Amino acid sequence: MRQHRTVLLTRLLAALILALGAGTASAAAAPAPAAPAAPVPLGRVVPVPVSVAPAGSPYTLGDATVIRVDAGSPAAQRVGEWLAALLRPSTGLALPVVAGAGTDGIQLRLGAGDKALGTEGYRLVSGPGTVAVTANAPAGLFHGVQTLRQLLPPSVEERTRQSGPWQVAGGTVRDFPRYPYRGAMLDVARHFFTVEQVKRYVDQLALYKINTLHLHLSDDQGWRIVVDSWPRLATYGGSTEVGGGPGGHFSKADYRDIVAYAASRHMEVVPEIDTPGHTTAALASYAQLNCDGVAPPIYTGTQVGFSSLCVPKAVTYSFLDDVLRELAAMTPGRYLHIGGDEAQSTTAADYATFMGRVQPLVTKRGKTVMAWHQITEARPVAGAVAQYWGMGGTETKLVAAARTGTRVVMSPANHAYLDMKYKAGAPFGTEWAGYVEVDKSYAWDPATLVRQLPASAVLGVEAPLWSETIDNSDEIEYLAFPRLPGIAEIGWSPAATHDWSTYRTRLAAQGPRWDAMGIDYYRSPLVPWPAG
Numbered sequence: 001m002r003q004h005r006t007v008l009l010t011r012l013l014a015a016l017i018l019a020l021g022a023g024t025a026s027a028a029a030a031p032a033p034a035a036p037a038a039p040v041p042l043g044r045v046v047p048v049p050v051s052v053a054p055a056g057s058p059y060t061l062g063d064a065t066v067i068r069v070d071a072g073s074p075a076a077q078r079v080g081e082w083l084a085a086l087l088r089p090s091t092g093l094a095l096p097v098v099a100g101a102g103t104d105g106i107q108l109r110l111g112a113g114d115k116a117l118g119t120e121g122y123r124l125v126s127g128p129g130t131v132a133v134t135a136n137a138p139a140g141l142f143h144g145v146q147t148l149r150q151l152l153p154p155s156v157e158e159r160t161r162q163s164g165p166w167q168v169a170g171g172t173v174r175d176f177p178r179y180p181y182r183g184a185m186l187d188v189a190r191h192f193f194t195v196e197q198v199k200r201y202v203d204q205l206a207l208y209k210i211n212t213l214h215l216h217l218s219d220d221q222g223w224r225i226v227v228d229s230w231p232r233l234a235t236y237g238g239s240t241e242v243g244g245g246p247g248g249h250f251s252k253a254d255y256r257d258i259v260a261y262a263a264s265r266h267m268e269v270v271p272e273i274d275t276p277g278h279t280t281a282a283l284a285s286y287a288q289l290n291c292d293g294v295a296p297p298i299y300t301g302t303q304v305g306f307s308s309l310c311v312p313k314a315v316t317y318s319f320l321d322d323v324l325r326e327l328a329a330m331t332p333g334r335y336l337h338i339g340g341d342e343a344q345s346t347t348a349a350d351y352a353t354f355m356g357r358v359q360p361l362v363t364k365r366g367k368t369v370m371a372w373h374q375i376t377e378a379r380p381v382a383g384a385v386a387q388y389w390g391m392g393g394t395e396t397k398l399v400a401a402a403r404t405g406t407r408v409v410m411s412p413a414n415h416a417y418l419d420m421k422y423k424a425g426a427p428f429g430t431e432w433a434g435y436v437e438v439d440k441s442y443a444w445d446p447a448t449l450v451r452q453l454p455a456s457a458v459l460g461v462e463a464p465l466w467s468e469t470i471d472n473s474d475e476i477e478y479l480a481f482p483r484l485p486g487i488a489e490i491g492w493s494p495a496a497t498h499d500w501s502t503y504r505t506r507l508a509a510q511g512p513r514w515d516a517m518g519i520d521y522y523r524s525p526l527v528p529w530p531a532g
Contacts, residue, residue: 037153039169042126044506045150046485047209047492049175050121056170059131061087061152066105067097073110075138078264080108083145087152092161106148107132108141114174120211121176124148126168139266140176143209147173150207150513157516179446181409181460182491183212183270184484186476187419187467189219189281190302191241192248197473199261204477204519206265208488213262214270214337214462217250220280220299220307224249225271229322230286237281237298242468244300255330263332270370271327274339275320276309276346276354283307288315302468305344311354321361328365335385336362341372352378359384373408376401385459389413391433393450402457410446411462416487418465418479422522428469428479438507438524439500442486447495461491474520481514481521482507504528 043052067084069076080097083106088095098105112123112134119137122144126132133144151169155162184205186198193201202213217224223237226249238249250258259269279289280299287295291310299307309316324336338358343351355371355378362369369375369384376386376397385407386398391414402408411417413433420436421429447455463484470476485507490498504527511529514521523529 039167040151042169042171042173044509045147046506047489048497049173051174054171057128058167058170059126061166068102068105069099069108070110071099076110079141090156090158090162091166104130109134112136117176124173126170131168142266154512154516177492179460179491182210183214183462184210185214185464187216188224189216189222191467191471195254198258200473202262208485209492210488212268216272218273219278222247223281226251227323227326232285237285240298240300268333270335270337272337277307277343279309280307305342308345311350317357324361328367334368335370336367337370340375373398380406399452402453407459408457409459409462411464415444416463418463428475438482439526441483463487477520478522
């Protein structure tokens with residue numbers, strides 16, 4: 001027995017020695033911990049800034065980091081609180097927002113004293129002791145924070161604690177937009193999207209300094225906003241969608257919630273009631289809006305151009321006066337969009353008559369008329385904005401109107417329409433304007449696309465997303481990303497910076513950020529996405 005115990009102990013000791021040796025060998029063979037990744041270079045952001053001057057050491061966020069804002073500035077305080085809420089979950093840092101003086105931490109300051117920055121520009125200066133964002137106005141401060149956000153590692157977007165370090169490269173960024181209008185349109189009429197889905201899109205747009213959300217609130221397939229004086233528009237006209245789904249509509253409280261949420265991201269909402277065509281939902285809701293007094297059935301298909309409000313009837317204008325009055329009362333922004341495209345069932349004479357009567361219903365509410373560029377087939381009122389969605393670039397009436405004061409927002413369908421398929425066989429989108437890969441969506445200049453259009457008439461750009469083929473956030477994101485950031489850059493960055501070969505590298509760096517944000521994007525083979 002004693003001999004057996006001795007053998008057993010000997011074997012156990014030998015096994016222990018072997019195990020320890022193996023562990024030592026394994027430890028010796030294990031690779032050294034990876035060095036921390038270098039900070040994101042100052043210029044590797046979208047949209048690309050006006051100027052970048054790398055210099056010195058980075059700023060590192062740590063346990064003692066505070067976010068300092070101007071005392072007595074609720075607007076700066078809100079931007080600081082927004083930034084803190086973004087950074088706290090991933091960094092695990094307290095990041096208190098402190099009003100008042102101080103030279104350390106993240107500085108968010110108004111009063112940049114740089115006239116060229118305007119109301120949306122900013123300056124960002126980073127060094128070992130602080131990173132400071134200064135601007136003339138709160139919108140500029142918010143846009144500067146979006147650049148600061150992109151200069152931190154992509155994992156900063158995660159909602160659970162991540163490992164650092166959280167560094168901002170040293171140097172200076174000076175930045176301001178090329179155009180004052182940089183928009184994205186979401187069609188909630190063909191398929192309805194909820195308040196939360198719209199807010200999710202707003203947050204994604206804000207990252208790329210989009211400042212306008214255009215909501216397409218009515219079409220043949222659905223009416224999406226409550227109008228108290230015409231209640232069946234929402235309850236009946238909003239009761240379906242493309243394909244016959246349940247549809248839906250926004251209450252006035254819902255709409256105000258969206259408007260307020262967008263404003264908190266320094267984004268203006270432009271509501272659209274499409275007229276005189278694209279109106280089956282309204283015509284089906286109220287028989288008296290039809291010339292023959294007979295309401296058509298609700299429509300759930302995808303054809304266009306077959307419907308029209310009755311131009312000769314007085315009720316048409318009392319109806320629109322009510323709708324625009326109630327919408328204007330809920331909309332603090334400058335614009336009311338009255339549609340005007342694809343009015344193929346309205347004669348040219350009736351179209352001109354209609355626009356001549358409807359535009360004053362907008363201006364008397366203190367709002368600016370906005371319409372698709374077909375409004376230039378009639379006579380735009382002074383100060384009107386025409387939204388160009390053509391492809392040819394030879395629209396002479398648009399050019400003539402622009403020469404007499406009509407401003408233009410550029411949304412060329414074969415470049416800026418986010419609902420176009422990327423390629424044949426793509427699961428979502430349409431193809432009537434051709435396939436639009438990410439390089440094509442970036443390959444245009446708003447100032448030169450329409451021949452002989454005065455460059456000074458261009459107010460900005462917009463990326464419309466029509467919803468015939470999509471009905472959830474994942475599908476919105478698949479069509480919008482990676483094309484939307486490029487259109488945002490065309491609207492923000494100087495024309496001289498637009499270069500596909502360098503842009504595609506900066507765009508690729510956005511991929512890990514979208515992964516962290518849960519954005520379901522299209523991994524275009526034209527972009528060198530990071531592995532993993």
